[in-house]
Each structure stands twice: as structure tokens, then as C-alpha cells.
Amino acid sequence: MAGALSREPDLSASGLSREWTVRVSRGFRLKKDGRSHRQWDPALLAEFEAAGQVYEFVPSPDNLAVHPGPLAARAAALGIRGLASRPAQQEGEGPVRVVSWGGRWSRVDDWDGFHTWVDTEVNTDARRMRGNREKLRKAVGDESHAVIGVTMNAPWPAHRAPASDSRLPSMAPLLPQEFTHIWLIGDRISDRCLAWYPDLGWFDPTRITCQYDGHRASMVCLLVLLSVSAEPRFTIQ
Structure with missing residues (x-):
């Protein structure tokens, strides 16, 4: 079939x-x-x-x-x-x-396709990504976080692997020099949020609790904290 x-x-x-x-x-x-x-x-x-x-x-x-x-x-x-x-x-x-749903494309193949999509997406010369790289190139700081939405325009492996397999990606992304960290936010098919940090590898921010100025919160809150605070002080639990 x-x-x-x-x-x-x-x-x-x-x-x-x-x-x-x-x-x-x-x-x-x-x-x-x-x-x-x-x-x-x-x-x-x-x-x-x-x-x-x-x-x-x-x-x-x-x-x-x-x-x-x-x-x-x-x-x-x-x-x-x-x-x-x-x-x-x-x-x-x-x-x-x-x-x-579960035919000839195995989970291994799906994750391979996922990694291929990530590497291609962050390095594409398309105007949308080129503009993001230019903005982060001018940013001040040691970290440059790229937040990418996994929309319905993304190929199927970008959706299927995170949606059908609770495990994390196994390979580090090939990031351009302008990006040090990436966040992938699922859209419609998969509601997972995945992030990659050089010191942590891949992880699911929704399942990690952070300590921020004495308050505990989901790590997803960092997307907001990083935008409103010049020096966010947080630790990952």
C-alpha cells in the first residue's frame, strides 16, 4: 500500500x-x-x-x-x-x-530526512533565511538563537520524525557561523518544540524546568525572557 x-x-x-x-x-x-x-x-x-x-x-x-x-x-x-x-x-x-502512517519509511529514515531538512533549511540562500543570518551577524553577544517554525511547507520528514518518535535527534546540526543555537517549533502536525545548544545537544524545552531570578518556569519561557532582558539569569534544572 x-x-x-x-x-x-x-x-x-x-x-x-x-x-x-x-x-x-x-x-x-x-x-x-x-x-x-x-x-x-x-x-x-x-x-x-x-x-x-x-x-x-x-x-x-x-x-x-x-x-x-x-x-x-x-x-x-x-x-x-x-x-x-x-x-x-x-x-x-x-x-x-x-x-x-507506518509504511516503508522507517523511523531511522525519517530522522535522517529530518537532519537533512534542518541542515538545508538553516543554510539555504532563500531570502527569508539569508535575512535572519544578516540580522544575527550584526547582533551583539556570544549567542545567536535562530527560531524556526516547522510549517506545512516543510517536507514530511521534518514533521513525521518528531511527531511519531518521542526520542530526540541524534546528530548535531550543521549551523552557519551566524547561528550558535536553534529552536524548532512544530506546526499543526507536530506540537513538539526542539532546541539544540552546543553544550546540551538536542533537547525538548517543554520538558525542562528553569530557575530564573528565583522563579521556576518552563524553558520555553526563555524565548520571551531573551527578548526582554539584556542579561537573563537562568539555570537549567
């Missing part, structure tokens, strides 16, 4: 107003009543849109239970495990991408 699925959009449906990612299990029905999933996928997703069940800010990959009811039950019966969507870039035409 997995061999018939693609990481790229499988189809573009004129009846959809959103871009959809459909995560499926091994039991996904490529055909139903003699019809290909390319025919019935858009019809089912259109019903989700009409019901207002768009799964736009639902972090868990296995998320049909967020909107319990007949539509979720039908999707589950067809082998669908989770959904995610955002407004379509082209009005009146929504692409649909079907991705395998």
Missing part, C-alpha cells in the same frame, strides 16, 4: 477550499466500491469542510477523536488516522497529499 502513496500532493480537487494532508494506516482503502481513493477522498474532505471540522490547529497526528462523530468514524473505517489542513493558496482548488 505504501508504495502507491506519495509525499507530494496526490491530487488537486476543485471542490475543496483547503489544502489537506491525510495520514493513513496500512489498512487504508486505496479502492472502495470500485472507486479509487482519488475519487472519494475529495468528497469526504469536502464534508469535513462543510461541517467546519478542518483540523487546522490540531497538533497530534492521530487526531480524528478531536471531532468525534459520523465523519470521523467513516474516515477511520477507511484507514485514515489523522488530518491536517490550511486555507488553499489557490482559491477554489485544494491539493490533497496522502502520507503513510
Whole structure:
């Protein structure tokens, strides 16, 4: 089954107003009543849109239970495990991408793809990242923290590995000289926040408590503290 699925959009449906990612299990029905999933996928997703069940800010990959009811039950019966969507870039035409939950792409391969994406993203010559590097190059201080959102435009391995595997990445990122630390914040498919520090390696800031001026707080608060305090004083617990 997995061999018939693609990481790229499988189809573009004129009846959809959103871009959809459909995560499926091994039991996904490529055909139903003699019809290909390319025919019935858009019809089912259109019903989700009409019901207002768009799964736009639902972090868990296995998320049909967020909107319990007949539509979720039908999707589950067809082998669908989770959904995610955002407004379509082209009005009146929504692409649909079907991705395998646990097919031929192993977790090892997913983490390899994750590392490749991280190294490519932070070193890309695209204007958005080039501008960030220029800003940090002019910054004063010993540390330069790059905060990167893992959006729906990122390739599937950037989402799948953090979402489906609770372990941490195993390889240090290849950072440009302008970056000393990076933060990766998941979007929609994965709600994980991952950070890499030279002295700590990879870690999940949401699971670490910090001591800041006598107060205990999640390390995610440092994103705010670093922006409002010239010399934030904190220790990691």
C-alpha cells in the first residue's frame, strides 16, 4: 500500500477550499466500491469542510477523536488516522497529499530526512533565511538563537520524525557561523518544540524546568525572557 502513496500532493480537487494532508494506516482503502481513493477522498474532505471540522490547529497526528462523530468514524473505517489542513493558496482548488502512517519509511529514515531538512533549511540562500543570518551577524553577544517554525511547507520528514518518535535527534546540526543555537517549533502536525545548544545537544524545552531570578518556569519561557532582558539569569534544572 505504501508504495502507491506519495509525499507530494496526490491530487488537486476543485471542490475543496483547503489544502489537506491525510495520514493513513496500512489498512487504508486505496479502492472502495470500485472507486479509487482519488475519487472519494475529495468528497469526504469536502464534508469535513462543510461541517467546519478542518483540523487546522490540531497538533497530534492521530487526531480524528478531536471531532468525534459520523465523519470521523467513516474516515477511520477507511484507514485514515489523522488530518491536517490550511486555507488553499489557490482559491477554489485544494491539493490533497496522502502520507503513510507506518509504511516503508522507517523511523531511522525519517530522522535522517529530518537532519537533512534542518541542515538545508538553516543554510539555504532563500531570502527569508539569508535575512535572519544578516540580522544575527550584526547582533551583539556570544549567542545567536535562530527560531524556526516547522510549517506545512516543510517536507514530511521534518514533521513525521518528531511527531511519531518521542526520542530526540541524534546528530548535531550543521549551523552557519551566524547561528550558535536553534529552536524548532512544530506546526499543526507536530506540537513538539526542539532546541539544540552546543553544550546540551538536542533537547525538548517543554520538558525542562528553569530557575530564573528565583522563579521556576518552563524553558520555553526563555524565548520571551531573551527578548526582554539584556542579561537573563537562568539555570537549567
